[in-house]
Amino acid sequence: MLITQDQGFHHPYPSEITPPQVYAQRRSLLVHLGAAGLLASGAGAWAQSAAVPRPGKLAPLDAKVSALAGAQAKDNITTYKSASTYNNFYEFGTDKADPAENAHTLKTRPWTVEIEGLVKKPGSLSLEELLKLSAMEERVYRLRCVEGWSMVIPWVGFSLSELIKKVEPLGSAKFVEFITLADPKTMPYVGSRVLSWPYTEGLRMDEAMHPLTLLTFGMYGEVLPNQNGAPVRITVPWKYGFKSGKSIVKIRFTEKQPLTAWNKAAANEYGFYSNVNPAVDHPRWSQATERRIGEGGLFAKKIKTQMFNGYEAQVGQLYAGMDLAKNF
Amino acid sequence: MLNKVSWQQALLSPRAHGCWYALLALPFAGWVWAVFHDALGANPAEALSRSSGDWTLRLLCLVLAISPLRDLLKAPVLLRFRRSTGVACFVYAVLHLLCYVWFDQNLEINEIAKDLVKRPFIWLGMLGFVFMLPLALTSFNAAVRWLGGKRWQQLHRLVYVLPVFALLHFYWMRAGKNDFEEVWIYTLVLGVLLAWRVWGKGKTSPRN
Numbered sequence: 372m373l374i375t376q377d378q379g380f381h382h383p384y385p386s387e388i389t390p391p392q393v394y395a396q397r398r399s400l401l402v403h404l405g406a407a408g409l410l411a412s413g414a415g416a417w418a419q420s421a422a423v424p425r426p427g428k429l430a431p432l433d434a435k436v437s438a439l440a441g442a443q444a445k446d447n448i449t450t451y452k453s454a455s456t457y458n459n460f461y462e463f464g465t466d467k468a469d470p471a472e473n474a475h476t477l478k479t480r481p482w483t484v485e486i487e488g489l490v491k492k493p494g495s496l497s498l499e500e501l502l503k504l505s506a507m508e509e510r511v512y513r514l515r516c517v518e519g520w521s522m523v524i525p526w527v528g529f530s531l532s533e534l535i536k537k538v539e540p541l542g543s544a545k546f547v548e549f550i551t552l553a554d555p556k557t558m559p560y561v562g563s564r565v566l567s568w569p570y571t572e573g574l575r576m577d578e579a580m581h582p583l584t585l586l587t588f589g590m591y592g593e594v595l596p597n598q599n600g601a602p603v604r605i606t607v608p609w610k611y612g613f614k615s616g617k618s619i620v621k622i623r624f625t626e627k628q629p630l631t632a633w634n635k636a637a638a639n640e641y642g643f644y645s646n647v648n649p650a651v652d653h654p655r656w657s658q659a660t661e662r663r664i665g666e667g668g669l670f671a672k673k674i675k676t677q678m679f680n681g682y683e684a685q686v687g688q689l690y691a692g693m694d695l696a697k698n699f
Numbered sequence: 700m701l702n703k704v705s706w707q708q709a710l711l712s713p714r715a716h717g718c719w720y721a722l723l724a725l726p727f728a729g730w731v732w733a734v735f736h737d738a739l740g741a742n743p744a745e746a747l748s749r750s751s752g753d754w755t756l757r758l759l760c761l762v763l764a765i766s767p768l769r770d771l772l773k774a775p776v777l778l779r780f781r782r783s784t785g786v787a788c789f790v791y792a793v794l795h796l797l798c799y800v801w802f803d804q805n806l807e808i809n810e811i812a813k814d815l816v817k818r819p820f821i822w823l824g825m826l827g828f829v830f831m832l833p834l835a836l837t838s839f840n841a842a843v844r845w846l847g848g849k850r851w852q853q854l855h856r857l858v859y860v861l862p863v864f865a866l867l868h869f870y871w872m873r874a875g876k877n878d879f880e881e882v883w884i885y886t887l888v889l890g891v892l893l894a895w896r897v898w899g900k901g902k903t904s905p906r907n
Binding site: 668 | 734740741742743744745747801802805813814817818875876877878
């Protein structure tokens with residue numbers, strides 16, 4: 372394998388070097404896996420087991436470590452506790468502690484995702500069918516919230532492109548719209564006037580087809596907690612977090628750029644692209660720095676936000692020639 | 700059950716004041732406990748910043764409620780607790796400001812200057828703090844003597860502008876999420892307390 376800077380393996384920041392304890396955890400995990408007899412597939416299999424120990428809270432979701440360029444951020448991984456108790460999921464309340472408290476009502480089985488719009492094979496896919504659609508990969512992505520904080524999360528899933536290829540979009544399909552669940556019976560804040568429901572998001576077709584765009588079913592080696600968007604969500608690591616819709620029930624292929632929830636709520640503040648960009652401020656605050664959750668305690672300095680959240684080598688060409696201040 | 704005279708007498712004792720100071724310090728004690736028990740959640744800096752703002756606002760409500768309560772309950776003894784409550788409100792405002800300049804802005808003056816331009820709710824909060832300063836600086840007995848009772852009282856009417864800054868600061872901060880429920884509750888409470896000054900007084904008390 373050729374390892375080049377372009378592939379995203381260049382890490383100029385010491386903070387991106389895996390600390391010894393994390394590395395040691397990986398070792399001890401391998402030992403446990405070996406003891407459990409899960410390493411039966413022979414030589415080389417060790418390199419494919421998951422990178423983080425499981426928290427042991429939810430059903431395991433096996434995956435091999437993704438070899439995709441940019442899919443293994445070397446930053447310290449955020450604790451499962453932080454990643455599962457500090458969430459923006461307004462259907463369950465606007466405080467970041469709300470989703471973890473309220474999302475237990477979400478019913479994730481049975482679950483189907485409707486495929487509609489400009490595709491040759493529209494229809495309905497059950498969660499079970501989706502899970503079998505392609506091999507599960509573990510990918511460690513940085514997650515940058517538009518509010519100015521960030522985490523590093525090991526997601527489990529496969530490239531959304533695998534699904535898109537299966538349903539065969541027509542030539543006229545230029546955008547992909549994601550419609551998320553809006554069930555007032557299980558989601559107490561659906562109906563609040565904060566946003567219009569259901570929460571929808573969208574990507575340009577080339578963004579949706581980019582291998583880093585992850586159809587996500589799990590994190591930390593287990594199925595997604597409800598508050599993180601169970602049972603299936605999108606993860607787009609180079610865009611602000613709100614672009615990554617949770618608890619998806621419908622994927623629609625369109626010719627026109629779809630409206631998105633935050634864009635409808637405040638068009639001058641949240642654009643369709645919403646790529647992470649330290650040079651383009653939010654109208655009401657700077658985007659130059661971010662607070663990395665769990666790093667360094669109360670007096671820790673914020674860290675510099677990277678262009679495209681550090682995925683410029685992988686996704687920069689998607690936006691070649693575009694005015695990113697105008698197309699924010 | 701205590702009768703009216705006896706609870707007022709109990710509040711006259713020096714111990715009552717000690718208890719009141721301890722109560723006012725409880726939120727702060729709670730933070731110290733939470734810091735050492737990792738109980739502030741994933742983003743402790745944000746949690747402290749929000750909690751200190753909440754308590755500043757709550758104490759502002761409380762300090763403005765003391766005069767109406769005195770009249771309602773016919774309990775002049777309550778006035779003995781007004782100044783300490785006001786000073787506590789200021790102390791929590793100082794902590795709130797410290798959270799901002801230290802945790803959020805890393806004590807970097809240039810960054811704060813840029814942030815003030817970007818975020819109007821920050822300078823509204825700071826302006827509110829500036830209006831608190833003359834009150835806090837003249838909160839001791841010698842200042843009352845030095846200014847004279849009447850002028851001191853006129854100066855301390857400045858407290859009535861604080862709800863305006865506090866509420867606008869809070870409203871603007873919540874505007875990003877269109878999440879105004881708490882803002883309206885505080886507006887209602889402070890609105891009633893200020894309205895009492897305009898329409899409710901005069902019958903039972905000569906001033907304030």
